[in-house]
Amino acid sequence: MNLKQKAPLVVGIGLALTGLASEPVLGQTPAVEEFVIIGSRDDARQLAGSGTVIGSEQINNEIATDINQLLKTVPGIYIREEEGLGLRPNIGIRGATSERSSRITLMEDGVMMAPAPYSAPAAYYFPTMQRQSAVEVLKGAPLLRHGPQTTGGVVNLVSTPVPQDRQGKLRVMSDQRGLTDVHGWFGGTADQFNFLLETVQRHGEGFKDIDRSGGEGELAIEDYVMKLGWQSDTAQMPQRLQLKAQYSEENSEETYLGLTDSDFSRDANRRYALSAPDEMTNRHSSLQLTYQVELTDSLTATAIAYDNRFKRDWFKLSGGGSLISAANAGDAEAQAILNGELDILGLDYKHNNRSYFSRGVELNLGYSLGAHDLELGVRSHEDEVDRFQPVEHFDQLDGRLVFDEVLLPGSSDNRVGSSDATSLWLMDSWQASDALRVTAALRYEDVDSREVRFSDTNRTVTSRVTPSDSREWLPGLSFTYDLGDSWQLLAGAHRGFSPLGAGAADNEEPETSNNYEAGMRYRGNTWFVETIGFYSDFSDKSENCSVASPCSNGADIGTYTTGEATIAGFEWQASALLQWGRVMLPVDFTYTWTDAEISRDNPVTGVQEGDLLKDVPEHIYSLRAGFELDNGFNNYLIVKYMDEQCAQVACNRVTGDLQETQDLLVLDWIGRYAFNENVDLFFKMENLFDEQEIVSRNPDGARPNKPRTASLGMEVRF
Numbered sequence: 001m002n003l004k005q006k007a008p009l010v011v012g013i014g015l016a017l018t019g020l021a022s023e024p025v026l027g028q029t030p031a032v033e034e035f036v037i038i039g040s041r042d043d044a045r046q047l048a049g050s051g052t053v054i055g056s057e058q059i060n061n062e063i064a065t066d067i068n069q070l071l072k073t074v075p076g077i078y079i080r081e082e083e084g085l086g087l088r089p090n091i092g093i094r095g096a097t098s099e100r101s102s103r104i105t106l107m108e109d110g111v112m113m114a115p116a117p118y119s120a121p122a123a124y125y126f127p128t129m130q131r132q133s134a135v136e137v138l139k140g141a142p143l144l145r146h147g148p149q150t151t152g153g154v155v156n157l158v159s160t161p162v163p164q165d166r167q168g169k170l171r172v173m174s175d176q177r178g179l180t181d182v183h184g185w186f187g188g189t190a191d192q193f194n195f196l197l198e199t200v201q202r203h204g205e206g207f208k209d210i211d212r213s214g215g216e217g218e219l220a221i222e223d224y225v226m227k228l229g230w231q232s233d234t235a236q237m238p239q240r241l242q243l244k245a246q247y248s249e250e251n252s253e254e255t256y257l258g259l260t261d262s263d264f265s266r267d268a269n270r271r272y273a274l275s276a277p278d279e280m281t282n283r284h285s286s287l288q289l290t291y292q293v294e295l296t297d298s299l300t301a302t303a304i305a306y307d308n309r310f311k312r313d314w315f316k317l318s319g320g321g322s323l324i325s326a327a328n329a330g331d332a333e334a335q336a337i338l339n340g341e342l343d344i345l346g347l348d349y350k351h352n353n354r355s356y357f358s359r360g361v362e363l364n365l366g367y368s369l370g371a372h373d374l375e376l377g378v379r380s381h382e383d384e385v386d387r388f389q390p391v392e393h394f395d396q397l398d399g400r401l402v403f404d405e406v407l408l409p410g411s412s413d414n415r416v417g418s419s420d421a422t423s424l425w426l427m428d429s430w431q432a433s434d435a436l437r438v439t440a441a442l443r444y445e446d447v448d449s450r451e452v453r454f455s456d457t458n459r460t461v462t463s464r465v466t467p468s469d470s471r472e473w474l475p476g477l478s479f480t481y482d483l484g485d486s487w488q489l490l491a492g493a494h495r496g497f498s499p500l501g502a503g504a505a506d507n508e509e510p511e512t513s514n515n516y517e518a519g520m521r522y523r524g525n526t527w528f529v530e531t532i533g534f535y536s537d538f539s540d541k542s543e544n545c546s547v548a549s550p551c552s553n554g555a556d557i558g559t560y561t562t563g564e565a566t567i568a569g570f571e572w573q574a575s576a577l578l579q580w581g582r583v584m585l586p587v588d589f590t591y592t593w594t595d596a597e598i599s600r601d602n603p604v605t606g607v608q609e610g611d612l613l614k615d616v617p618e619h620i621y622s623l624r625a626g627f628e629l630d631n632g633f634n635n636y637l638i639v640k641y642m643d644e645q646c647a648q649v650a651c652n653r654v655t656g657d658l659q660e661t662q663d664l665l666v667l668d669w670i671g672r673y674a675f676n677e678n679v680d681l682f683f684k685m686e687n688l689f690d691e692q693e694i695v696s697r698n699p700d701g702a703r704p705n706k707p708r709t710a711s712l713g714m715e716v717r718f
Helices: 003-011 056-061 067-071 141-145 261-266 320-328 332-339
Strands: 050-054 077-079 091-093 105-108 132-139 154-159 167-175 180-190 193-205 218-231 239-252 279-294 299-317 344-369 372-388 391-397 400-407 414-431 436-454 462-483 487-498 511-523 527-544 559-580 583-598 619-629 633-642 664-676 679-686 694-696 709-717
Touching: 056 132, 067 077, 067 091, 067 132, 132 141, 141 414, 141 436, 141 462, 141 487, 261 320, 320 332, 344 400, 436 487, 487 527, 511 559
Parallel strands: 105 154
Antiparallel strands: 050 132, 077 091, 132 154, 167 180, 167 709, 180 193, 193 218, 218 239, 239 279, 279 299, 299 344, 344 372, 344 391, 372 414, 391 400, 414 436, 436 462, 462 487, 487 511, 511 527, 527 559, 559 583, 583 619, 619 633, 633 664, 664 679, 679 709
């Protein structure tokens, strides 16, 4: 049995690290297996858990450049937008809230991609969406195969696969404001060797007008990927080796400063001149070496070594949120400062300068033993975040910013956090009968973290050392039961865990939870329907505090523990592939209802039973509908609705609406025309009705979604 024949058996139960991607990039046959955790859309619909696969066809049809917009069509996911371009997503899943995606496990090709997944999991880096061929979302007990975040779910991005035949693709598109995207790749296979070269280039303007500057916030991204692979040609012990190298640069004139509510209502796309100097610059590089060998017909070993490095400096105004809050409360002087009409001395612009590394080695053994498919694995990992963040003082004089001085960082801005973690997992998928399949999972996380703060810039004097450690056993059990050919029951339970991160206080405990799900599926010739209820019970629900996502107590560093909480809800999705004469009509509908609240009074923090948690909307809908003609002219409509959500815990007990976002309904339309078998022309209209609402109040004020935006482009395959 070769590797490709064996992969669907393992991937189909949602436990494998590697398997054959069943939905390759359009027009491309993969030369080797891609690093998937579910597989295909059909595999997701048979999981002993719950999951979704956004395949290459949907990504290509929707001309996706923003991960937020893709994930809004996935049930059980909560998105809090920030800058409207999807550069730094805030993704939550079920019981894991969306604080810079720090409560979920983010991966690319099966490897954790957060800059420092244990020490500082906030996702200030996110891979370029254009170079992804699939997005997988895994929830329920099977997610214990991955970690460290095991409460809500896993998002795995599957990069462009190496093609079997020598071929390539070039796609160019530009929007009405001049933001241009270029994506190209070329690769192929010769004898036992294969390769892929790929790049994404994004250059242009944003959509916000900066007061008195004439600028709109420029964006420049360069992303490069190289894959080199080797496969044995012997049937006795099939094996393969692949090296993936990636490098990217970003320069984006993005800010944390939002708007007051009154200014937002007049012009949602305004930016105050105070934010004109704000700019993010970053560099990211990664190496991933994977070796897989089929030792016997029933035993496969996979080893992965990875090294990720990220360096960034987000130079931006500090303390702008206090001006926004004061102006919202009616402070005329604060509003005048924002407008540039009143002089002010000593504005702080901080170099949020940080460097990260994340590296490790992972070994996974897959063994087929009769009715059991077993996995045993271990990962040794270390990561670090190094902060050295000086502040520049500016004065606002006559509406202009005038440089004053540089202040060297104090201990809170001069610190290093690090973590060493060992993870073990054991998975058993047992075909107990023709109808019953049971999946048992056990994960162990051993985490030692440490933060060191320095009193001097030479780092010769230590002001504080904060060690912390966590040891957690995380069991899970799930099953599917077939009620005939079309109906299937599923249920599962697992223990959730979220590490504290470097710098946690001695008296803090990691967030843990008991998570349950149960549901039913129907699979027919043209219809698929799934309903799943979920429930998470937290003993110590907590928030990760950062400037990007301040905690409900106002802290922008550390952790804020609110106490006992429950998150309950259900997900419903239906898909159909209908035909009307010579027209194909694919339709997908999803709905998520969630109730997320404090379940017990906490006299320490002041939260009360019934207080709503932050960043969890009650209702989310999405509808995708296609109109595909046999002459090559296809049209797609995507409708997305998201309810308002709390910007801080207990917003339901606060008078007024300044502590919550606004609900939003957006419709996108894409038209594609196949000019010939190698060339497609396309037109995309995002936010067709130009609906803009307050989609976030963090960080520092009201923030809008992207306005109506038209894009035109061409794709060439060769």
